[in-house]
Amino acid sequence: MRQDFIQQERYKLILFVMPKASPQMDNTKLSTTADLKTVFYRESKRYTSKGTGLIPALLIVATYFYFAPILCKRYWPVVLSYTIERGWSACQLTVVVTLLWHYLWHFVATMYYYAIYHLEHPFFERDKISKEPWPWQENREEWMKTLKKSFIWVGVNSFIVLPISIVVASAVNNFEIPYAIDAESIPDRGGFVVGIILEVMGEDLILHFVHKWMHHPLVYPYVHKMHHEYIQSVGFAAHYSHPIEYVLISVIPSGLVSLLLGRHLHITTMLMHNLAREFETQDGHCGYEFSWSPFRLMPFSAGGAYHEFHHAFVNCNYSSFLTFWDTLLGHNDEFNRRYLGGKEIEKKEE
Numbered sequence: 001m002r003q004d005f006i007q008q009e010r011y012k013l014i015l016f017v018m019p020k021a022s023p024q025m026d027n028t029k030l031s032t033t034a035d036l037k038t039v040f041y042r043e044s045k046r047y048t049s050k051g052t053g054l055i056p057a058l059l060i061v062a063t064y065f066y067f068a069p070i071l072c073k074r075y076w077p078v079v080l081s082y083t084i085e086r087g088w089s090a091c092q093l094t095v096v097v098t099l100l101w102h103y104l105w106h107f108v109a110t111m112y113y114y115a116i117y118h119l120e121h122p123f124f125e126r127d128k129i130s131k132e133p134w135p136w137q138e139n140r141e142e143w144m145k146t147l148k149k150s151f152i153w154v155g156v157n158s159f160i161v162l163p164i165s166i167v168v169a170s171a172v173n174n175f176e177i178p179y180a181i182d183a184e185s186i187p188d189r190g191g192f193v194v195g196i197i198l199e200v201m202g203e204d205l206i207l208h209f210v211h212k213w214m215h216h217p218l219v220y221p222y223v224h225k226m227h228h229e230y231i232q233s234v235g236f237a238a239h240y241s242h243p244i245e246y247v248l249i250s251v252i253p254s255g256l257v258s259l260l261l262g263r264h265l266h267i268t269t270m271l272m273h274n275l276a277r278e279f280e281t282q283d284g285h286c287g288y289e290f291s292w293s294p295f296r297l298m299p300f301s302a303g304g305a306y307h308e309f310h311h312a313f314v315n316c317n318y319s320s321f322l323t324f325w326d327t328l329l330g331h332n333d334e335f336n337r338r339y340l341g342g343k344e345i346e347k348k349e350e
């Protein structure tokens, strides 16, 4: 595919901030395929390469899992009584809360990364994945055009496609809420953790295969290519996609998991998962591989470099949060080869 060729050519200039292969480790004995030795070596390197970044990452995760269930138990009953007093139906409540929650964290995550890009502080820039300048440094005029187009489509997806999708899904379900919303069913910490893990793993499974399908030659040029216009991605671009893709990748996988979990899932767990997912997807697109990223503590998790590799080389690394579907199906062999070799791509390509 011509597009692939262009992207690979351009990416010769890019250096990943990946950990170098250990000199003690004989990489020639490592396979790039999914044998256990390779997989666990890569996992161990992923953790050790974080260095002291592991400490803030652990603190963020501990804070999230400690406080989220407490805040849910404390504030969800307040939201419930406020809306019941005003005669809202359960469906109205879930639609409004889900949308407002999404907008809130989308805005916060976007501003968080905007501040980092704006500062261009060496503390952050040392973790930049690409050696190329940011697109706004390269050509400001072109960047403003890209940004304007991105704002329009992210706005369409967020303010038109998402509300319609939620209302249509509710109508299909006869305006009944599939998951629990009552105050008594708010899970304790154990239930919350299990709910989040099931949401993450379920969504990741569906998303992997939908994303791979998006790369089918009959689909890619008409739908998914738009998202791949960003070769060097930024956080905001996580939601820059064709509306069909937005529904199939951003709405249906997590919605389907919530539907399948039914009453075993509480709306507060779903909302907390949405919060984490918003930051995770922007983290995957932000162009940095921050050692303190809390999302990359999960075993076999992907990362900024992992997804940036996908944007550059296109037909590989389809997974979003976790890597094991890619590993099992051999979709990240090339990424692993470069990762395990610890080579600079520009040298490798010479």
Ligand SMILES: [Zn+2]
Residues within 6 Å of the ligand: 227, 233, 238, 285, 307, 311
């Ligand atoms: Zn992407």
Ligand SMILES: [Zn+2]
Residues within 6 Å of the ligand: 211, 214, 215, 224, 228, 310, 314
């Ligand atoms: Zn893709």
